[in-house]
Structure formats: structure tokens, C-alpha cells
Amino acid sequence: MQYIKTLRQYGIFVVFIIICLILSFISPQFLTVSNWTIIITQASINALLAFGVTFVIITGGIDLSLGSMVAVTGVTAAMLAHPDTFPVALPIFAGLLAGLLMGVFNGFIITKSKIAPFIVTLGTMTIGRGLALILSKGRPISNLSDSFNFIGGGEVLGIPFPIIVLVLIFAICSITLKKTLLGRYIYAVGGNEQAARASGINVNQVKMAVYSISGLLAGLAGVLLTSRITTGQPNAGAGFELDAIAAAVIGGTSTSGGTGTMMGTLVGVLLIGVINNGLDLLNVTSYYQQVVMGIIIIGAVVLDSWNQKSNV
Amino acid sequence: MPSNPQNILQVQNLSKSFLGVKALDNIQFNLQKGEVHALMGENGAGKSTFMKILMGLLKPDSGEIIFEGETLKSNNVHGNLRKGISMIHQEILVVPELTVAQNIFLGRETNYRSWLNDKVINQKAQEILNAIGVKINAQTKIKNLSIAEMQMIEIAKAISNNAKVIIMDEPTSALTDNEVTMLFKIIKDLKAKGVAIIYISHKMDEIYEITDRITVLRDGKYIATKNTNELDKNALIALMVGRELNDLRAAFRFLENNSIKGESILSVQNLNKKGKFKDINFEVHAGEVLGIAGLMGAGRTEIARAIFGLDMYDSGEIMLKGNRVEIKSPEDAIKNGIGYVSEDRKALGFIPALSIKENISLSSLGNFSKTWFVNSSNEYEATKQLVNDLKIKSTSINQKVMTLSGGNQQKVVIGKVLLTSPSLVILDEPTRGIDIGAKFEIYKLINQLTEKGIAVIMISSELPEILGISDRIMVLSKGKQTALLSKQEATQEKIMQYAVH
Numbered sequence: 043m044q045y046i047k048t049l050r051q052y053g054i055f056v057v058f059i060i061i062c063l064i065l066s067f068i069s070p071q072f073l074t075v076s077n078w079t080i081i082i083t084q085a086s087i088n089a090l091l092a093f094g095v096t097f098v099i100i101t102g103g104i105d106l107s108l109g110s111m112v113a114v115t116g117v118t119a120a121m122l123a124h125p126d127t128f129p130v131a132l133p134i135f136a137g138l139l140a141g142l143l144m145g146v147f148n149g150f151i152i153t154k155s156k157i158a159p160f161i162v163t164l165g166t167m168t169i170g171r172g173l174a175l176i177l178s179k180g181r182p183i184s185n186l187s188d189s190f191n192f193i194g195g196g197e198v199l200g201i202p203f204p205i206i207v208l209v210l211i212f213a214i215c216s217i218t219l220k221k222t223l224l225g226r227y228i229y230a231v232g233g234n235e236q237a238a239r240a241s242g243i244n245v246n247q248v249k250m251a252v253y254s255i256s257g258l259l260a261g262l263a264g265v266l267l268t269s270r271i272t273t274g275q276p277n278a279g280a281g282f283e284l285d286a287i288a289a290a291v292i293g294g295t296s297t298s299g300g301t302g303t304m305m306g307t308l309v310g311v312l313l314i315g316v317i318n319n320g321l322d323l324l325n326v327t328s329y330y331q332q333v334v335m336g337i338i339i340i341g342a343v344v345l346d347s348w349n350q351k352s353n354v
Numbered sequence: 355m356p357s358n359p360q361n362i363l364q365v366q367n368l369s370k371s372f373l374g375v376k377a378l379d380n381i382q383f384n385l386q387k388g389e390v391h392a393l394m395g396e397n398g399a400g401k402s403t404f405m406k407i408l409m410g411l412l413k414p415d416s417g418e419i420i421f422e423g424e425t426l427k428s429n430n431v432h433g434n435l436r437k438g439i440s441m442i443h444q445e446i447l448v449v450p451e452l453t454v455a456q457n458i459f460l461g462r463e464t465n466y467r468s469w470l471n472d473k474v475i476n477q478k479a480q481e482i483l484n485a486i487g488v489k490i491n492a493q494t495k496i497k498n499l500s501i502a503e504m505q506m507i508e509i510a511k512a513i514s515n516n517a518k519v520i521i522m523d524e525p526t527s528a529l530t531d532n533e534v535t536m537l538f539k540i541i542k543d544l545k546a547k548g549v550a551i552i553y554i555s556h557k558m559d560e561i562y563e564i565t566d567r568i569t570v571l572r573d574g575k576y577i578a579t580k581n582t583n584e585l586d587k588n589a590l591i592a593l594m595v596g597r598e599l600n601d602l603r604a605a606f607r608f609l610e611n612n613s614i615k616g617e618s619i620l621s622v623q624n625l626n627k628k629g630k631f632k633d634i635n636f637e638v639h640a641g642e643v644l645g646i647a648g649l650m651g652a653g654r655t656e657i658a659r660a661i662f663g664l665d666m667y668d669s670g671e672i673m674l675k676g677n678r679v680e681i682k683s684p685e686d687a688i689k690n691g692i693g694y695v696s697e698d699r700k701a702l703g704f705i706p707a708l709s710i711k712e713n714i715s716l717s718s719l720g721n722f723s724k725t726w727f728v729n730s731s732n733e734y735e736a737t738k739q740l741v742n743d744l745k746i747k748s749t750s751i752n753q754k755v756m757t758l759s760g761g762n763q764q765k766v767v768i769g770k771v772l773l774t775s776p777s778l779v780i781l782d783e784p785t786r787g788i789d790i791g792a793k794f795e796i797y798k799l800i801n802q803l804t805e806k807g808i809a810v811i812m813i814s815s816e817l818p819e820i821l822g823i824s825d826r827i828m829v830l831s832k833g834k835q836t837a838l839l840s841k842q843e844a845t846q847e848k849i850m851q852y853a854v855h
Contacts, residue, residue: 221727221728221730222726222727222728223719223720223723223726223727223728224726225728226712226716226719226728227719229705229707229708229712230705230708230712230716233705233706233707233708234701234704234705234706236701236702237701237702237703237704237705238705238716239664239683239684240662240664240684240694240696240702240703241684241688241716241717241770242683242684242685242687242688242689242716242717242774243685243716244683244685300705300706300707301707
């Protein structure tokens with residue numbers, strides 16, 4: 043009985059560990075430092091997006107424009123990252139700013155118009171894709187400076203730079219959600235928006251904040267991706283929003299708002315990464331990988347609702 | 355227990371636990387044909403769990419339910435409904451976009467034809483509505499009905515189900531006096547037809563008016579079943595709370611001299627909102643309770659919402675301690691020292707998934723910390739203090755508010771308001787749907803607030819409560835202020851006269 047309860051509470055952690063154990067038995071390469079370095083590095087972009095969208099989903103919203111924001115910010119950064127034009131800080135800054143602005147735009151429309159976030163961000167998703175194509179004139183932008191390419195491909199003390207970014211951003215997001223007023227207000231708005239307003243919380247400000255954060259992190263993801271593939275791709279990031287949302291949901295964030303943790307989202311991200319990696323190691327074709335991923339998403343939500351029932 | 359042929363429903367030794375906590379412990383209950391049987395008990399006594407089991411929503415751990423002489427084996431909602439056990443819920447469960455008839459026959463649309471046929475169900479629904487004397491067109495969309503009318507629809511639905519047992523959970527909590535009269539007439543008709551009714555209410559007057567027998571539960575245990583006319587009010591309360599409790603009036607305020615003391619806290623001048631209220635003028639002083647009486651829809655809550663910044667008003671002035679203030683949001687109101695405890699606890703009161711601590715501190719977090727970070731030690735101390743002061747029953751202050759009983763949830767909301775150190779507290783139906791013990795504590799709390807010099811506005815539909823607590827009483831009728839009575843002038847009759855003015 044006690045074991046079952048524990049399994050429910052830490053459901054996705056347990057699933058994660060079981061899958062890792064199984065994979066390490068099946069494939070000797072799985073549990074090696076170099077393999078995990080690959081898993082985490084590859085997962086870092088999804089992680090940044092998933093952290094951002096976790097804030098949004100906890101308020102009861104959704105952000106479908108993440109993938110497009112990755113493309114716009116990546117292209118923006120790439121345009122300024124040619125060798126010997128500007129210092130490397132400029133393309134990074136421009137990428138982040140572009141993401142932030144798009145996030146602010148999402149937040150502004152959602153709070154002012156009272157249109158459902160699903161619709162608004164569906165709109166900005168299309169707008170963003172168009173902007174990325176306009177900015178790049180529809181062509182990939184390559185020939186970027188070495189210092190820019192370091193962000194996605196470099197290492198510090200043997201640790202790939204994206205992993206350092208991932209750890210840092212995870213810590214910041216986690217603390218923001220758990221320890222700050224904003225974090226508390228995010229849960230309150232998602233848990234009961236009317237009651238949050240009646241408690242004196244400026245609900246619109248909170249919503250502005252989460253969409254802005256989501257945009258800013260999408261900007262960071264865009265810069266990272268562009269640097270890693272050493273090209274500004276206007277078609278990059280298509281469908282990324284779904285992976286990010288999936289990670290958050292697998293990690294226990296409820297799409298109806300009010301619950302979720304960054305730790306859960308991180309596990310969700312890693313679980314997706316591990317499964318993709320494991321299926322690669324086992325030479326399973328990517329078609330099957332998608333089927334498996336879908337099953338896991340539904341399984342996670344079933345587990346979550348099971349857990350919620352037992353809590354009442 | 356010998357089987358009595360008069361008993362339509364008999365419950366023996368019913369027990370149910372949640373995570374090791376006994377919610378129901380050996381419950382006995384019997385229900386006879388054609389009786390109205392009150393189920394009484396404080397919040398948390400186990401009434402809801404018991405009713406959920408009767409409905410088939412929960413399975414009992416042990417015990418027997420015998421319905422019409424047969425033991426209910428597989429306890430499930432659909433089965434019990436078909437056998438004839440229906441429930442009128444406290445929160446009304448209807449589909450707003452469908453018509454009255456479609457709601458009444460929801461899930462059973464094809465009982466009369468094998469395909470959807472609105473004409474047939476409209477006709478059937480109208481027959482039922484006419485039979486119980488409800489003047490509603492069966493083709494009206496539910497969203498266009500008042501709450502009272504929706505309740506009538508739920509009853510019609512139960513009747514259409516050939517219900518032999520109808521459970522009514524706080525059926526009058528949203529009804530006006532006229533509507534209550536109408537409901538009682540329907541209940542009497544149902545009784546005459548042999549339908550048995552389990553009636554749950556916190557309103558004593560109703561229990562004595564409509565019920566035949568009373569069963570009392572306390573802390574999940576069966577206490578007693580008595581004939582209503584053999585059990586007086588004080589004895590009933592004693593059974594419910596398990597201790598002698600003087601009449602509620604003991605908690606009401608006795609003022610040594612009722613001259614208005616203290617400075618003016620709130621002054622409202624010519625407040626208007628089109629279609630809601632008109633030319634409202636009043637003042638509340640430190641240490642004073644202003645009661646607002648009136649029928650449902652008289653504009654009481656609307657005025658409170660406007661003062662608190664939940665809604666905009668069209669014209670007029672709100673002065674706080676002599677200064678004109680612009681209140682555009684609850685945020686502004688709280689900063690200006692106004693606290694509001696809403697009548698709609700679920701919608702506006704608390705965040706169910708957050709803990710007691712997080713709910714109580716929600717309006718004051720900014721005051722605790724100078725930085726962006728929540729000062730958790732301050733938060734813990736302050737909320738712990740309030741949980742003790744308000745006697746909020748919980749396992750820990752980290753317990754989620756959704757798991758608390760109604761009375762304790764209300765105390766959490768009040769705690770949240772008190773933590774903002776308000777100079778004016780607006781209580782909108784503060785004792786609605788909570789048990790008598792918790793009511794008592796809220797009356798005491800109001801007295802404590804006024805002793806501290808806080809001004810209190812209390813909106814209530816219960817006249818004895820308004821008369822017992824208020825120093826002055828404002829009466830509203832259809833959005834207009836019809837009287838401002840002092841404690842000496844006010845009587846139930848006078849208030850009612852002005853309320854229907």
C-alpha cells in the first residue's frame with residue numbers, strides 16, 4: 043500500500059528511473075558519460091522552452107508560438123552574427139530582445155482582448171513564422187562568427203555550454219516559481235483567477251510576466267539552436283512548442299492550471315530525451331519513436347489524474 | 355434492525371474511511387415513504403459522504419443499504435438513479451446552453467422514441483412542470499433562468515426519473531422567500547404522492563417547518579433519530595455540536611450604549627450603477643456594524659463589489675477616513691484598508707489547490723517582504739497565528755484548502771482578509787452554508803473586530819442575524835435604499851416592509 047502511494051506521488055520520477063534502468067540493461071552505451079552529455083545537450087533547447095511554457099500553463103494559459111519564436115530569434119541573431127561585424131553580445135542580445143518582444147506582444151493581446159491564449163498564440167505562431175521568412179528572405183543564414191558558434195558548440199571545463207545554460211536557467215526558474223511573489227501569484231491565478239483578483243493580485247501583470255518569460259526563454263533557445271547548427275534557419279523550431287508542452291504535462295503540470303513544478307518539467311524533458319536516445323540506440327525508426335512518445339504523454343496524464351483522485 | 359415495510363430505505367452499520375480517517379462510522383438510518391427526513395450535523399459530520407454513498411458516487415467500506423426491501427449490491431450512480439434515488443445538488447448541475455426539456459431528459463432523450471425528438475420531450479417536460487405548478491416554458495434555454503428556477507428544473511428532473519427518494523442538499527440557499535414557499539408546496543405534494551425526501555439544511559426554521567423526523571450525525575457517527583415535533587431547537591443544537599450551546603443570540607452583540615462611536619471610516623455618497631443600484635448614501639464608523647438587508651437581487655452584493663473595486667460604478671463618491679478615493683480594482687481597495695469576504699466562497703474566496711498558509715497570506719505577501727522573494731518565516735508565523743486565533747481545524751497549515759469543510763474554508767477567507775489589517779471589512783453572507791458552531795464563531799469574531807475599532811459591513815439574508823449583529827441596518831429594495839434603521843427601530847416586520855417597498 044505504502045509502495046503504491048509512493049509510486050503515485052513520484053509517478054513520473056519512478057517511470058523515468060525504470061526506463062533508464064531498462065535501457066542500461068539493454069544497451070551498454072546508454073549509461074555512459076558521453077551518451078548522457080549528448081542526451082542533455084540535445085534536450086537543452088526543449089528544456090528552455092518547457093520551463094517557459096510551464097509558467098504559462100500553470101496560470102491556465104498556453105503558448106503555441108514557441109517554435110516560431112525560436113525561428114524569429116534565431117534568424118535575428120544570425121543576421122547580426124557574421125564574423126567581424128559586431129561583438130558577440132549584440133546578436134545574443136538581439137535574439138533575446140526579439141523573443142521578449144514577441145512574448146510581451148502575446149501577453150498584451152491576451153490581457154487586453156480577453157481572447158483565449160490558445161487563439162492568440164496560434165496567431166502569433168503564424169505571424170512569427172512569416173516574420174522569420176521575411177527577415178531571412180526565405181534562405182538559411184550561415185557563415186556565423188566562431189565566438190557566436192561557441193554558445194551552442196563550445197565547452198567550459200569539458201562541459202558543453204548548453205548544459206551550463208540549462209542548469210542555470212533551471213535554477214532561476216525553479217526559484218522564481220517556488221520562492222518569489224511572482225511564483226506564488228502564478229499558482230494563484232491558475233488555481234482560481236477570480237479569487238486571485240479578489241485577493242488583490244494584479245492578474246494581468248502576472249499574465250504579462252509569464253508570456254514575457256516564455257518569449258525571453260524562447261529567444262534564448264533560438265540563439266542556442268542557431269549557434270549549435272551554425273545557421274539561422276527560418277524553418278527551425280517547427281513543432282517545438284508541442285514537445286515543450288508535452289514535457290510540462292508529462293512532468294505533472296495540469297493544463298487546467300494551478301499545479302506544476304519546474305522539477306517535474308525537467309524530468310519530463312529528460313524523459314523525452316532519454317526515450318528518443320534509447321530508441322536511437324536500439325535502432326528503432328523515428329516513426330515508432332513518435333508512437334511511443336504519444337503513449338507516454340497520455341500515460342503521464344492518466345497517472346496524474348489517478349494521483350489527483352487519490353489526493354482528494 | 356427489523357425490516358419495516360414502511361421503510362423505503364434502510365441503512366445499517368454503514369462505514370467509510372478515507373486514507374485511514376473514518377468519515378462515517380457505523381451509520382444507521384431509515385427513511386419512510388412519504389416523509390421528509392432532515393439530516394443534520396455540522397460541516398464535516400459526514401452528511402456529504404453519506405449522501406454520496408446513497409447516490410452511488412462512493413462505495414462504502416462496510417454496511418448495508420436496503421432499498422425497497424432489497425440490498426443494493428453494486429452501488430453505482432446510474433443504477434441507483436434508475437431504481438429511484440435522485441439528488442438535488444447544492445451546486446446546481448445543469449447544461450446552460452440546452453433547453454429546460456433537454457436538461458430534464460438529459461441522458462434519457464430516447465426513452466420515448468429511438469431517435470432524438472424534441473417535440474416529445476418538450477411535451478413530457480411541460481406536463482411535469484405544470485404538474486408541480488412551475489410556470490416555465492420547457493423550451494427556454496437554462497441560461498435564461500434564475501437560480502431558483504433552475505432548482506425547480508432539477509426537481510422536475512428527479513420527478514421525471516420516477517424518483518422514490520429525493521435528496522435535497524441545501525435547496526433553499528439561493529432562493530427568495532417566495533421561492534422557498536413554492537418549493538415547500540412542491541415538497542408537500544411529493545410527500546402526498548409517497549415520495550420520501552432527505553432534507554439537508556443549516557436553516558433551523560426550515561427544518562421545523564417542513565420535516566417530520568430528524569437524524570443527527572456528528573463526527574461521522576450516528577447520534578440520534580427523533581420526531582421533529584418532539585425535539586426543540588436547543589436540544590437539536592446540543593445533539594449536533596455535542597455540547598450545550600446557548601441560543602445563538604448569546605453571541606449577538608449587546609451594546610452598552612448604542613450611540614455611534616469612532617471616526618467615520620467609509621462614507622458613500624450618491625453611488626450609482628445603471629441597472630444595479632441608485633443613489634446609495636451611507637456611512638460606517640470605526641467599531642460599528644452596518645447591516646445591509648434586502649431580498650436577493652436588491653443590489654446588496656453589487657454595492658459591496660463596487661466599493662471593493664470588483665466592478666466599476668457609474669457615478670458617486672467613496673470617501674475613506676475623509677479622503678476621496680478612486681478604487682479601480684481589489685488591489686486598490688486592499689491598499690486602502692478594505693477587506694471583502696464574498697458570498698461566493700468558491701468563485702471568489704480561495705484558491706483550492708493552494709494550502710491554508712498560502713491562501714491566508716495571498717493578499718499580504720507584498721507587506722511581508724521588501725524583495726521579490728516570499729519571506730517564509732514571516733509568512734509562517736503570521737498565518738499560524740491566524741489559524742490558531744480563528745480555530746481553523748486542519749492537520750497542518752500546509753493542508754490544501756479544497757480538503758477543508760465549508761466553515762473552515764470560510765475562516766481561511768476571513769483570515770486572508772484580516773491579515774491585510776483592514777479598517778473596513780465587508781462580509782457578504784458570511785454564514786451561508788456553514789454549520790451552527792462555525793456561525794457562532796463568526797459572530798464572536800465580528801464582535802472582536804469592532805472592539806479593535808474596525809468598521810464592519812454585513813450583508814445577510816437571515817433577519818435574526820442582521821438584527822442581532824448590526825448597530826444600524828440599511829434596507830435595499832430593487833437597487834434603491836429604502837431605509838436606514840437604528841438598532842432600536844429595526845424589527846423583522848419593518849425590514850421586510852422596506853425590503854419589498
